[in-house]
Amino acid sequence: MASIPVECLPESFYLPFLSDLARARQPSPIRSLFPLEATPGLLSLLAGKPNPTTFPFTSFSFSAQAPPVEDGQKAAGEIALTLSGAELADALQYGPTGGMAPLVDWLHGLQETVHGRLRGEGWTLSVGSGSQDLLSKAITALLNPGDNVLVQSPVYAGVIPLFHSLNCTQIEVEADADGISTESLRAILEGWPVGKPKPRVLYTIPYGGNPTGATATLSRRREVLQLAREHNFLIMEDDPYFYLFYGSERTPSYFAMERADPSSAGQPVGRVLRFDSISKILSAGMRIGFASGPAPILRAIDGHTATANLQPASLTQAITHKLLDAWGHDGFLAHTRGVSNFYRVKRDVFEAAMQRHLAGLAEWSAPQSGLFFWFKLLIPGAEDSAQVVRTQAFERGVLALPGTVFLPNGRATPYVRAAFSLLTPEEVDEALKRLRDTILDARAASAQ
Amino acid sequence: MSSIATIDIAPFLSQKSKLWKNDGIRSLMALESTPGIISLLAGRPNSSTFPFESITLKLKPTLAGLPPATAGADPFTLTIEGEDLNEALQYGMTPGAPRLLDWLTNFQTHVHKRVQDGSWKVNVGSGSQELIYRTCDSLMNDDDFLLIETPVYPGTLGFLAALPCTLIEVNADAQGLNPTHLETILSTWDTTHPGKRYPKALYTIPSGSNPTGASIPEARKIEVLKLAKKYNFLVLEDDAYAFLYYGPEGQQARSYFALEVEVNAEKGRVVRFDSFSKVVSSGMRLGYITAAPGICNAVALITTNTSLHTPSVTQVMAYKLLAGWGPEGFLAHCAGVAAFYRSRRDMFERVAHKHLSGLAEWATPVAGMFLYIRLRVQANNPDADTAELMRTKAVAKGVLAVPGTAFMPLRGPTPFVRISFSIIEEAEAEEACRRLREVILETRAEAEAAMRTT
Numbered sequence: 001m002a003s004i005p006v007e008c009l010p011e012s013f014y015l016p017f018l019s020d021l022a023r024a025r026q027p028s029p030i031r032s033l034f035p036l037e038a039t040p041g042l043l044s045l046l047a048g049k050p051n052p053t054t055f056p057f058t059s060f061s062f063s064a065q066a067p068p069v070e071d072g073q074k075a076a077g078e079i080a081l082t083l084s085g086a087e088l089a090d091a092l093q094y095g096p097t098g099g100m101a102p103l104v105d106w107l108h109g110l111q112e113t114v115h116g117r118l119r120g121e122g123w124t125l126s127v128g129s130g131s132q133d134l135l136s137k138a139i140t141a142l143l144n145p146g147d148n149v150l151v152q153s154p155v156y157a158g159v160i161p162l163f164h165s166l167n168c169t170q171i172e173v174e175a176d177a178d179g180i181s182t183e184s185l186r187a188i189l190e191g192w193p194v195g196k197p198k199p200r201v202l203y204t205i206p207y208g209g210n211p212t213g214a215t216a217t218l219s220r221r222r223e224v225l226q227l228a229r230e231h232n233f234l235i236m237e238d239d240p241y242f243y244l245f246y247g248s249e250r251t252p253s254y255f256a257m258e259r260a261d262p263s264s265a266g267q268p269v270g271r272v273l274r275f276d277s278i279s280k281i282l283s284a285g286m287r288i289g290f291a292s293g294p295a296p297i298l299r300a301i302d303g304h305t306a307t308a309n310l311q312p313a314s315l316t317q318a319i320t321h322k323l324l325d326a327w328g329h330d331g332f333l334a335h336t337r338g339v340s341n342f343y344r345v346k347r348d349v350f351e352a353a354m355q356r357h358l359a360g361l362a363e364w365s366a367p368q369s370g371l372f373f374w375f376k377l378l379i380p381g382a383e384d385s386a387q388v389v390r391t392q393a394f395e396r397g398v399l400a401l402p403g404t405v406f407l408p409n410g411r412a413t414p415y416v417r418a419a420f421s422l423l424t425p426e427e428v429d430e431a432l433k434r435l436r437d438t439i440l441d442a443r444a445a446s447a448q
Numbered sequence: 449m450s451s452i453a454t455i456d457i458a459p460f461l462s463q464k465s466k467l468w469k470n471d472g473i474r475s476l477m478a479l480e481s482t483p484g485i486i487s488l489l490a491g492r493p494n495s496s497t498f499p500f501e502s503i504t505l506k507l508k509p510t511l512a513g514l515p516p517a518t519a520g521a522d523p524f525t526l527t528i529e530g531e532d533l534n535e536a537l538q539y540g541m542t543p544g545a546p547r548l549l550d551w552l553t554n555f556q557t558h559v560h561k562r563v564q565d566g567s568w569k570v571n572v573g574s575g576s577q578e579l580i581y582r583t584c585d586s587l588m589n590d591d592d593f594l595l596i597e598t599p600v601y602p603g604t605l606g607f608l609a610a611l612p613c614t615l616i617e618v619n620a621d622a623q624g625l626n627p628t629h630l631e632t633i634l635s636t637w638d639t640t641h642p643g644k645r646y647p648k649a650l651y652t653i654p655s656g657s658n659p660t661g662a663s664i665p666e667a668r669k670i671e672v673l674k675l676a677k678k679y680n681f682l683v684l685e686d687d688a689y690a691f692l693y694y695g696p697e698g699q700q701a702r703s704y705f706a707l708e709v710e711v712n713a714e715k716g717r718v719v720r721f722d723s724f725s726k727v728v729s730s731g732m733r734l735g736y737i738t739a740a741p742g743i744c745n746a747v748a749l750i751t752t753n754t755s756l757h758t759p760s761v762t763q764v765m766a767y768k769l770l771a772g773w774g775p776e777g778f779l780a781h782c783a784g785v786a787a788f789y790r791s792r793r794d795m796f797e798r799v800a801h802k803h804l805s806g807l808a809e810w811a812t813p814v815a816g817m818f819l820y821i822r823l824r825v826q827a828n829n830p831d832a833d834t835a836e837l838m839r840t841k842a843v844a845k846g847v848l849a850v851p852g853t854a855f856m857p858l859r860g861p862t863p864f865v866r867i868s869f870s871i872i873e874e875a876e877a878e879e880a881c882r883r884l885r886e887v888i889l890e891t892r893a894e895a896e897a898a899m900r901t902t
Contacts, residue, residue, distance in 0.1 A: 021610060028606050029854035036848055043880040045849040045867045048658060048817055050726045051792070054785040056508050056769070057729070058524075063501040078501055092729040129574055129733075129755050136754035157471040161753045165467045210491065280493045283500065283537040285760030287574075307606035309578035309755075314731030316759050323499065339497045346494075371491045399479055400488040405472025418488035431486040 006259060008122030009270035014296040017200050017234060022141040022300040031097070031306060047094075055092045059084040060315075064323050067331025068338050081322045091318035097311050098302045099127025099290070103321040107276075107290050113329050115256040115274075117292070122270055124298045126305075129312045131240055131277040131289025134301060136162050137308075138236060138273060138291065141300035142201050143168055150188070150202040150233065152180045154374070154406035154415070156210040159203060159238070163408070170408035171199060177365035179216025180204050182223040189231045201234050206254065208241030211406045211417035212374040213367025218251045222263045225254065228271050234297075240277035240289075243336035246344035247368030255292060270294045278320065280371070281339050286316040343371060343421065350420040350428050357432040361439045362416075371421040374403070376414050377439055381446045384412035388442050398434040452709060454567050455716035457742030460648055460682060465586040468749045474542070490539075498537045502529040505765060526768045536764035542752040543744070544572030544736070545763040551770050556738050558775045560706040560720075567715040568705075571744045574758045576723040576735030579747060580651075580686055581607040583719060583737065586746035587648055587682070588613035593641070595633070595650040595681065597625050599820075599855030599862070601658040604651060604686070608857075615857045616647060622811035624664025625652050627671035634679045649682040649719075654704065656689030656816020659855045659866035663693070663815045666701040673704060673711040673718075681717075683708075688723040688735075691782035694790035695814030705738060716740035724766065726817075727785050732762040789817055789870065796869040796877050803881040807888045817870040820852070822863045823884075825891045833861035837891060847883040 015023075030047065037044045061082040083091050090100065098104065108125055111117050128134035139162050143149060146167050151159075153172035163170050174184035185202075192198050202224070206216045216224075228235055237254045255274040258264050273293035278286065291301060305311060324332055350373060351366050364375035377385050386402040393400060403415030420428065473490065480487045505526040528536055535545065543549060552570045556562060573579035588594060590612040596604070598617035608615060619629045630650070637646055650672070654664045664672075676683050685704045693700045705720040719739040724732060737744060751757065770778055793813060800808070800819070810821045826832040835851040842848065852864030872880065 024610070026606070026609055029602050030850055033848065033850065036843055039843070039846070039848075042843070042846050042848055043872070043876050043883065045847070045869070045872060045880055047871075048868045049871055050730055050817070051788065051870045054727065054788055055729050056781060057505060058508050059506040061504040061506070065499040065501065090731070092731045094725075094730045129759070133755040157473050158753070158756075161469050161471050164469060165464070165753065167467070279539070281497065283498050283761070284493055284539040285535070285537045285764075287755070287757070287759040304610075307603070307610060308581050309574055309733070310603070311733070313574065313733040313759055313762055315729065315733075315765075316761055318731075319503075319761070335499060342494065342497055371493070394479065394482075394485075397482075397484050398486050398488065399476070399482075401473060401476070419491045420488070421494045422492060423486065423488070427486050431488055434486070 006121050007268040009268045009294065011296050013270065014294055017142055018296065018300055019141055019144045021144075022303070025300070025303040025307070027303070028306055049094055052089050052093060057088065057092065059088060060091065060319070062319065065335075067327045068334045079326055081326055083318055083322060087318060087322070091315045093314060095311055095314040095317070097306045098298070099125075099312060100314060100317045100321065102325070103127060103317045106321060106324050110329055110332070111255070111292050114333075115253055116260050117255060121259075122295060123293055124295045125290055125292045126298050126302055127288060127290050127312050127317060128301075128305070129289075129309065130279065130287040131238070131275045131291070132158060133287070133312070134275055134289055134291040135159060135236070135238060137301045137304045138275075138297065139163065139166070140304060141297060142234065148197075148199040150185070150199045151408045152202075152204040152209065153408055154211055154403060154413075155203070155408060156205055156238070157405045160408055172408050173202070175209060175212060175214060177212075177214050179206060179209060179214050179220050180224060182220050182227065185224065185227055189227060198231055199233055201236060202228065203236045203238065205238050205241070206251075207239055207245055208367055208370025208372070210241070210370060211372050211401070211403070213370050213372045214365065215245065215247060215251065215368045221251060221254060221257055222261065225258055225261070225264065225271070229267060233271075235272045237272055237274045239275060240280060241370040242276065243281050244340045244343055244371070245369040246340045246347065273297055281336050282320065282323070286320060288312060288316055288320055340369070346420050349425045350418075353425075353428045353432045356429075357436040358439070361436060361443075371419050373418045373420060375416055375418070377416060377442075379414070379439060379442045379446055382442065383414055385414050385416050386412065388438060389416055392442060393435060393438045396434045396438050398431045398438070400435070451713075453714040455714060455740060457716065457740050460587055461742070461746055462585070462587055462589045462592075464589075465746045465749070468753055470749065470752065474752055492539055495534045495538055500533065500537060502527055502533060503536065503761075503765075504528070505769070507769070526772060528764055528768060532764055532768070536761045538760060540757045540760040540763070542748045542757045544570070544758060545760060545767060547771075548572060548763045548767040551767060552736050555770075555775050555778070556705075559779075560703055562705065562709070567740065568738055569741050569744050570736050570738050571748055572734065572736050572758050572763060573747075573751070574735075574755065575725065575733040576686065576688060576721040576737075577603055579735055579737045580604065580684065580721055582747040582750045583684065583739075583743060584608060584611055585750060586743065591645065593644065593647040595630065595647045596857050597650075597652040597657070598857055599659055599852060599864070600651070600857060601653060601686070602854050605857055617857050618650070620657065620660055620662060622660070622662055624654060624657060624660075624662045624668060625672060627668050627675065630672060630675055634675060637679075646679050647681050649684050650676065651684045651686065653686045653688070654690075654701070655687055656692050656813055656818070658689070658816065659818050659850070659852070659864075660811075660820040661813030661816050661818045662811065662820075663695065663813070664701065666707070669701055669704055669707055670711050673708055676717055677712045677714065683718045685718055685720045687721060689726065689816040690722065691727045692786050692789055692817065693815040694786040694793070719743055727782050728766065728769070732766065734758070734762055734766055786815070792817070792869045793819075795874050796867070796872075799874065799878040799881050803878070803885045804888075807885060817868055819867040819869060821865050821867055823865055823888055825863070825888055826895055827892055831863050834863050834865055835861065837887065838865055841887050841891065842884065845883045845887050847880045847887070
């Protein structure tokens, strides 16, 4: 791919976006001396690093699936990988704040391959202890207590308390089967009271939105980007389900589009802060995620990490890197296609059972990515699913989430979220039968 | 028998800690264990999509020379597979992996002789730094004061700068935190801080302190605990170097956590932090908090919202290792690690005496990995600051150490420099001390020349 010269928003652009706390953070007086350690001939008595001799391990070995040779086919064999010597020493020792160099480098390459974002074009990448860690730090870096923030609604329940903890006002931007509604976003921004500062941040989940399962369409994404430029806000693109897409036609990420979409021609890049996760494709228990975006924001996130928890674990990074490096970018992408196929099958099973048991009793759009069905209970007079789900469904032996937990301001809603990632077809059938009975009971009760 | 009081934690918690809420999902998870229930609840990925087949750890014989007490043919190999591997790769519980928590709870009872009576519990974190930060965040309001041992680990100062509280320096000397100074601060509080709430907590590093290397003797700990009760503050015991004690055998002071019941006839005032970083691996990022449930729960509420939980992989690895060793095996390993650092200390002191006698002074540490050295850069002024010197002349001469001002909460001047002896080999240590000697001698000569010309 030929590199098109790109104009980046200058560092000074981001200063008004950083929170007071992010601006006040001081570098660690010891870590700020670390660069001097590289001086040739220098003897360092600086860091309180433990001596690796005292760590009780000689090697870590693991076996993993070889990457699939062809899409949809599971790898024939296993590959054996070992961390020893210098790699083991790095895995066991304190490491850099924003992630181990070889892993950061590999991920840079991935972003280049997948999103067409080249190194040295104003963005950087940091690894965190899961993308939740980076999300929470980004929110702290960008929002002052009491600020307004644009939040796709319904939204991932895990992000709502982060805004609450800062006493932020969440401005709900509606979402439907095509993802975030630009009509709703435009109405909010154009109707914004004169003289009151507009929100500086939009939080959105573009792929397989948790909870709705919806994926934002290309035209919607274009319009969101355009609104971001027009009304001067940053886009937090939380994309943990990007690699689980099993729909028909893939849409590029915001991170890719701000650089290369025709609608971005002539516009400087640097409005998108992207969050990726390995939790759904390699391991959730590793707690590794990564953020890509404007350098000043990533520096603020790193500054937070340096004081709050020093770094993401070296060991899990080393294991992850060893595997990714053995697979290469192509092997990794083939693996993710295998994983998304796996969930496509699960979705199909779930949807067939929905048709069998809930036709006429619920409304839904089939998800194109992710692990969830989001559906509306058709119970006349019931605008809130919470009671039905929390008590009646539970009593019938099925547990699901009432939609209200995904609404930033906790409104009542007739929607329900069901996760289909773990269940066997038999369990799905039984669960939806129980749900059917629950809905029929509730309808009968409301008819009386 | 006199009755033992349990501290009410609620009045110590910050306003901010009350803003955190459980999201609507994790609070329902307990219902998933209802018999017969089919759960459509949690968005857990299916473990069959994770590409790992097994993880194998190869172990060194422990430094104490004991074989690890693992079952199976090869005592130096631990394999994580099957259910263990699923646990390692999947989302886990916020307070920590249940088996690791059980092991650590029993270990704390073994080491600190605290009965499991519900007055305390253990939570795991991604390194003790994270747990200390979240604890301070759960305690400190805008108008609050925190007593802080001085000099102190600057990592603590880094996050405290982002919290709204005011720091009150409590001096430490070669015997650790000085209770007389602590008492002076508290007994004059009403005049020095009229109308202000007394400090909520004291932060201290009792063993092999970073940076001073000092370890506080038990007699001083008892005085500190009595003051804690009298003036009603919590004791945050950051004991990252507790496993690195290499002083006279049998003379290691008991912990604040061990002593609080005996000294004060109460439970819950001490919040203890332990770390695996110095004895198992710093790159695993594993630490644990032992404290009143009210404190642990406040910390867990921050964790559940901001990072979900500590990596499962590292917790399962640690559990397999510790379960194989047992408490005594782990302590024997730690004793081996401590002996290693004792020999490093001896080596460094030997070369330091050789090159720095008359030019520098220090107290011999009995734990940890640091010497805190007073450089006598001016022959007649033992308190002359060394920060500028260390950043410029010392670096130019090719030796790097941390100027003491980095460890002063209010950034005051100090003649001290922190030396870490954990990594450096003897030949380089000798050269480093020789270079430091030159720096001091040249500085003194320049000062004398300047005196003569004026």
